Amino acid sequence: MMRWLFPFLMLSLCAGIADxxxxEGVGHASIRxxxxxxxxxxxxxxAMRDLALQYQARVSTRDTMENGELVGSHTELSALAQVRNAxxxxxxxxGNLLRVIVRAEMSDAGGEAGSCQSAEASTLRKRVAVTAFPVIRPEQGGDGLDEAGLQLSQALVARLQQQERLxxxxxxxxxxxxxxPDAPTSRKNSATNQLTNVVQLARELGAQFVVSGVIRDIGLADPGAWGSSILDRMQRSIGLTDTSRRFEAELMVFDGFSGSPVFRQRFETSADWRPDGSGSGSFAGAGFGDSEWGSAVEGVMADMTAAVTRALACQPFMxxxxxxxxxxxxxxxxxxxxxxxxDELHLYRSQRYFDSLDGTPxxxxxxxxxxxxxxxxDFxxxxxxxxxxxxxxQRDDLAIIW
Known part of the structure; x- marks a missing residue:
C-alpha cells in the first residue's frame, strides 16, 4: 500500500500570505x-496532496523494490505550499469508495525563499531548545553506540549553533x-493537542520552540554476520553477508507556547558497518565520518539541521x-x-477558558x-x-513580530 507523507506542509502561524x-482538492480512499x-x-x-499539486508544489517520489516487487513508496512535497484553514x-x-472535497487557503511557504523572505521575523533569532533523542530499542546499542541518543542531540545543537540563525x-x-514507541502521541489530555512536557520545558528555558525526537532504529541488517568463527570471517571477506547498519530517526519541532507540533519527519539511511573501522566505534566522535556508515549518518544529521532551519524560517517571532x-x-x-x-511588536492577550484550562491558549x-x-x-x-x-x-502575554 502506498503511503503519502507530507512532512513539509506546515499548518502554522506563518505570516505574509502573499499571492x-x-x-479545492479532491481525494478518494477505500473503506476497509x-x-x-x-x-x-x-x-x-x-485531497491535501491534490491541493498542493494544484498550487504547483514540487513532488519527490522514492520507491523501494525487493526482488523486483514494489514494497514501499515514499512521496514528499517540498516546502513551497502552505495550507491554512483546511x-x-x-x-x-x-459502496466502499469515499470521496471528500477539501477547501483551503494556499500560499507560498518556501523557508527562506518565497513570501516570508522579506518578513521582519525572518531576521530575528528565535530561541530553540534541543532535548535528547532516546533510542527506542537500547539493545541495538553496543559497539560505541550506547550514548547515540545523547550524542545525536548534542551534534544537532552544535550544527544549529554554527548556522547562527537561531x-x-x-x-x-x-x-x-x-x-x-508511540512518541510523540503521549499527551496530557487526549482531547487537546498539548504535549505533556513541552510547554513547561519551554517556559523554564525561555524557548519559543522545542526540538526533540527519537532514534527508531540503529540495528544491524544481519547481527549474525559478525560472528567470530572462521566461516563467519571467510563469508565477510568474500561479501556473502550483509554487513550494513541502519539508522532511522524521527525529528519533531513543537511550539513552546501551545505545545502543538509544527514539524515532523523521519530520516533514514543504511550503509556498510565496520566495528573496528576508523571512527565507526564512537557515534559522532572524532573520525566518525571516515567510515561509510558514519558518513551516511552525518549526511542525515545535516538534513535534520536544515529541516529545523526551514521549518522555523517563516514562523513569527514571539x-x-x-x-x-x-x-x-x-x-x-x-x-x-x-x-x-x-523595533515595534504587536501585543497579544493570552486567554484560557474555564472549561478547557489544559487546552491550547x-x-x-x-x-x-x-x-x-x-x-x-536577554531582555x-x-x-x-x-x-x-x-x-x-499582563505578564505571560505575548509580543509578536511577523
Missing part, C-alpha cells in the same frame, strides 16, 4: 473493514517522551511579557535575539504595538500608547 488562493474514520483521514490526505466541504460515499539551548539530558507597569512593558528577549531600539490581538527603547542582551522594554490595565495586557 494566496482558495482552492467498515472503518469510515480511517478512510476519511486517507481521503483528506489525498476544511472538508463535501463528502460522498459510493538561539540554540542545549537540554540534551532531558527526555521529552515517556512512551518512546517574546513573553515579563512585566507591565503602566505604559511600560518588559520582554524576555533582547539583543541576542536581534531586537533593537525602535488562544491569542487575541489588542491592536496595540510596543516600541522598544531599551534593549539588553528589553519599551512604551505602549495606552495603560496596560486599559487593554488588560
Amino acid at each position: 494566496g488562493a482558495v482552492l 473493514d467498515q472503518n469510515l474514520d480511517q478512510a476519511r483521514a486517507e481521503a483528506r490526505q489525498a 476544511t472538508i466541504v463535501d463528502e460522498y460515499q459510493s 538561539q540554540v539551548l542545549g537540554a540534551t539530558s532531558l527526555q521529552l517522551f515517556s512512551n518512546l 517574546a513573553r511579557i515579563t512585566r507591565v507597569d503602566g505604559q511600560r512593558v518588559t520582554l524576555a528577549s533582547g539583543a541576542t535575539a536581534g531586537l533593537r531600539p525602535g 488562544e491569542l487575541s490581538d489588542t491592536g496595540v504595538t510596543l516600541t522598544l527603547d531599551n534593549v539588553h542582551p 528589553s522594554n519599551g512604551q505602549m500608547p495606552e495603560e496596560g490595565g486599559l487593554i488588560n495586557v
Whole structure:
C-alpha cells in the first residue's frame, strides 16, 4: 500500500500570505473493514496532496523494490505550499469508495525563499531548545553506540549553533517522551493537542520552540554476520553477508507556547558497518565520518539541521511579557535575539477558558504595538500608547513580530 507523507506542509502561524488562493482538492480512499474514520483521514490526505499539486508544489517520489516487487513508496512535497484553514466541504460515499472535497487557503511557504523572505521575523533569532533523542530499542546499542541518543542531540545543537540563525539551548539530558514507541502521541489530555512536557520545558528555558525526537532504529541488517568463527570471517571477506547498519530517526519541532507540533519527519539511511573501522566505534566522535556508515549518518544529521532551519524560517517571532507597569512593558528577549531600539511588536492577550484550562491558549490581538527603547542582551522594554490595565495586557502575554 502506498503511503503519502507530507512532512513539509506546515499548518502554522506563518505570516505574509502573499499571492494566496482558495482552492479545492479532491481525494478518494477505500473503506476497509467498515472503518469510515480511517478512510476519511486517507481521503483528506489525498485531497491535501491534490491541493498542493494544484498550487504547483514540487513532488519527490522514492520507491523501494525487493526482488523486483514494489514494497514501499515514499512521496514528499517540498516546502513551497502552505495550507491554512483546511476544511472538508463535501463528502460522498459510493459502496466502499469515499470521496471528500477539501477547501483551503494556499500560499507560498518556501523557508527562506518565497513570501516570508522579506518578513521582519525572518531576521530575528528565535530561541530553540534541543532535548535528547532516546533510542527506542537500547539493545541495538553496543559497539560505541550506547550514548547515540545523547550524542545525536548534542551534534544537532552544535550544527544549529554554527548556522547562527537561531538561539540554540542545549537540554540534551532531558527526555521529552515517556512512551518512546508511540512518541510523540503521549499527551496530557487526549482531547487537546498539548504535549505533556513541552510547554513547561519551554517556559523554564525561555524557548519559543522545542526540538526533540527519537532514534527508531540503529540495528544491524544481519547481527549474525559478525560472528567470530572462521566461516563467519571467510563469508565477510568474500561479501556473502550483509554487513550494513541502519539508522532511522524521527525529528519533531513543537511550539513552546501551545505545545502543538509544527514539524515532523523521519530520516533514514543504511550503509556498510565496520566495528573496528576508523571512527565507526564512537557515534559522532572524532573520525566518525571516515567510515561509510558514519558518513551516511552525518549526511542525515545535516538534513535534520536544515529541516529545523526551514521549518522555523517563516514562523513569527514571539517574546513573553515579563512585566507591565503602566505604559511600560518588559520582554524576555533582547539583543541576542536581534531586537533593537525602535523595533515595534504587536501585543497579544493570552486567554484560557474555564472549561478547557489544559487546552491550547488562544491569542487575541489588542491592536496595540510596543516600541522598544531599551534593549539588553536577554531582555528589553519599551512604551505602549495606552495603560496596560486599559487593554488588560499582563505578564505571560505575548509580543509578536511577523
